[in-house]
Amino acid sequence: MKVMKFGGTSVGTPERMKHVASLVTSSGEPTFVVLSAMSGTTNALVEISDYLYKKNTEGAHEVINNLEKKYMQHVEELYMTAEMKEKTRAFLSKQFDYLRSFTKELFTSFEEKSIVACGEVISTNMIINYLNEQGVKALLIDALDFMRTDKNAEPDLPYIKEHLTTIMKQNVDYQIYMTQGFICRNAYGEVDNLQRGGSDYTASLVGAALSADEIQIWTDIDGMHNNDPRIVEKTEPVHHLNFEEAAELAYFGAKILHPTCVQPAKFAGIPVRLKNTMAPEAEGTLIDNITKKGEIKAVAAKDNITAIQIKSSRMLLATGFLRKVFEIFEHYQTPIDMVCTSEVAISMSIDNDTHLTEIVDELKKYGTVTVDTELCIVCVVGDLDWHNVGFETRAADTMKDIPVRMISYGGSNHNISFLIKAEDKAQALQSLSRSLFP
Numbered sequence: 001m002k003v004m005k006f007g008g009t010s011v012g013t014p015e016r017m018k019h020v021a022s023l024v025t026s027s028g029e030p031t032f033v034v035l036s037a038m039s040g041t042t043n044a045l046v047e048i049s050d051y052l053y054k055k056n057t058e059g060a061h062e063v064i065n066n067l068e069k070k071y072m073q074h075v076e077e078l079y080m081t082a083e084m085k086e087k088t089r090a091f092l093s094k095q096f097d098y099l100r101s102f103t104k105e106l107f108t109s110f111e112e113k114s115i116v117a118c119g120e121v122i123s124t125n126m127i128i129n130y131l132n133e134q135g136v137k138a139l140l141i142d143a144l145d146f147m148r149t150d151k152n153a154e155p156d157l158p159y160i161k162e163h164l165t166t167i168m169k170q171n172v173d174y175q176i177y178m179t180q181g182f183i184c185r186n187a188y189g190e191v192d193n194l195q196r197g198g199s200d201y202t203a204s205l206v207g208a209a210l211s212a213d214e215i216q217i218w219t220d221i222d223g224m225h226n227n228d229p230r231i232v233e234k235t236e237p238v239h240h241l242n243f244e245e246a247a248e249l250a251y252f253g254a255k256i257l258h259p260t261c262v263q264p265a266k267f268a269g270i271p272v273r274l275k276n277t278m279a280p281e282a283e284g285t286l287i288d289n290i291t292k293k294g295e296i297k298a299v300a301a302k303d304n305i306t307a308i309q310i311k312s313s314r315m316l317l318a319t320g321f322l323r324k325v326f327e328i329f330e331h332y333q334t335p336i337d338m339v340c341t342s343e344v345a346i347s348m349s350i351d352n353d354t355h356l357t358e359i360v361d362e363l364k365k366y367g368t369v370t371v372d373t374e375l376c377i378v379c380v381v382g383d384l385d386w387h388n389v390g391f392e393t394r395a396a397d398t399m400k401d402i403p404v405r406m407i408s409y410g411g412s413n414h415n416i417s418f419l420i421k422a423e424d425k426a427q428a429l430q431s432l433s434r435s436l437f438p
């Protein structure tokens with residue numbers, strides 16, 4: 001069995017819903033489908049929640065009514081038979097009445113998560129109804145029946161595997177199995193969500209639980225590109241990455257994939273393929289545990305970076321100094337991207353400056369602190385093992401005309417990173433493309 005996940009733009013209109021239906025049934029083999037909410041729906045549901053937090057029931061009702069009108073029009077375009085139109089209208093009316101019921105209650109984050117979950121519930125029901133109308137034997141499995149997080153808000157892998165496997169054994173001989181992405185229950189049984197990676201994370205967890213042959217992530221771009229197509233002309237899809245390379249690219253700016261969402265697939269040894277819903281014939285990007293030796297794969301960039309340097313003679317031959325520094329960042333839950341050290345100084349970069357003032361105040365206990373803002377990390381990803389003579393030189397030579405604040409190399413075998421001014425980002429990406437991918 002393969003798992004196929006489709007994002008919001010892939011099911012953004014009735015026409016695209018029909019296209020997705022043809023894609024998932026084309027092989028004729030059993031397929032497990034994970035769906036996001038239709039594009040724009042989650043934003044509308046968040047807006048409804050925002051009005052309810054502010055006790056503006058009139059604003060909430062207006063957004064609900066407009067969303068309901070939009071979906072009722074989709075019904076007319078999606079279905080052929082009067083019976084299925086009526087069935088779907090009744091389902092939608094029930095869902096929107098459910099949304100209206102929140103305007104009469106005390107509103108908390110729990111109610112907000114229940115509201116936001118409606119987007120995936122609606123999209124999956126609409127496509128299941130369409131598949132059934134087309135004569136496809138398709139089953140909708142409620143994600144809330146098997147997808148759960150533990151008390152640390154991490155996926156409860158044994159629970160997911162046990163409950164999903166049981167459901168599948170009780171429902172054999174279906175061509176299509178479908179569930180909602182993103183939504184789950186928490187350890188206390190409340191409606192919640194997977195946060196990082198959303199529906200991609202659901203697909204990876206489902207694939208690992210079912211020992212699928214392949215997990216396919218369908219979006220509106222044909223795989224990960226070797227550079228940012230918004231800045232660099234004539235970029236090309238990277239046809240193969242290993243999981244570490246894909247995670248590096250995702251973390252440092254390739255928005256097509258969240259860096260943590262493919263971890264369950266990686267640990268289960270299940271390949272992940274990125275495909276383009278709008279161009280299904282395109283090869284896309286295959287991600288697995290195989291490393292192709294001696295290849296530089298891609299370049300990515302991460303914006304809104306801040307660099308912090310602490311200089312202190314107390315670092316010289318001192319033990320415990322770095323621990324004290326890192327504990328400050330841990331206390332304020334601020335991840336560090338890059339780290340460079342010398343005998344008397346340490347430089348770090350962060351991408352979340354929410355607690356920058358407090359962090360700097362704490363660091364001043366240990367030395368002189370300097371802060372640089374409006375920076376950018378540009379990273380080169382591939383097989384960059386230190387035994388590959390000259391690879392790091394090729395990347396560094398390309399940056400010879402660009403001021404570099406920090407360089408990180410050797411932390412992994414797949415990444416060399418340069419911290420530069422944000423204003424130099426375009427020049428750096430274009431220069432690296434000319435040099436590395438001629």
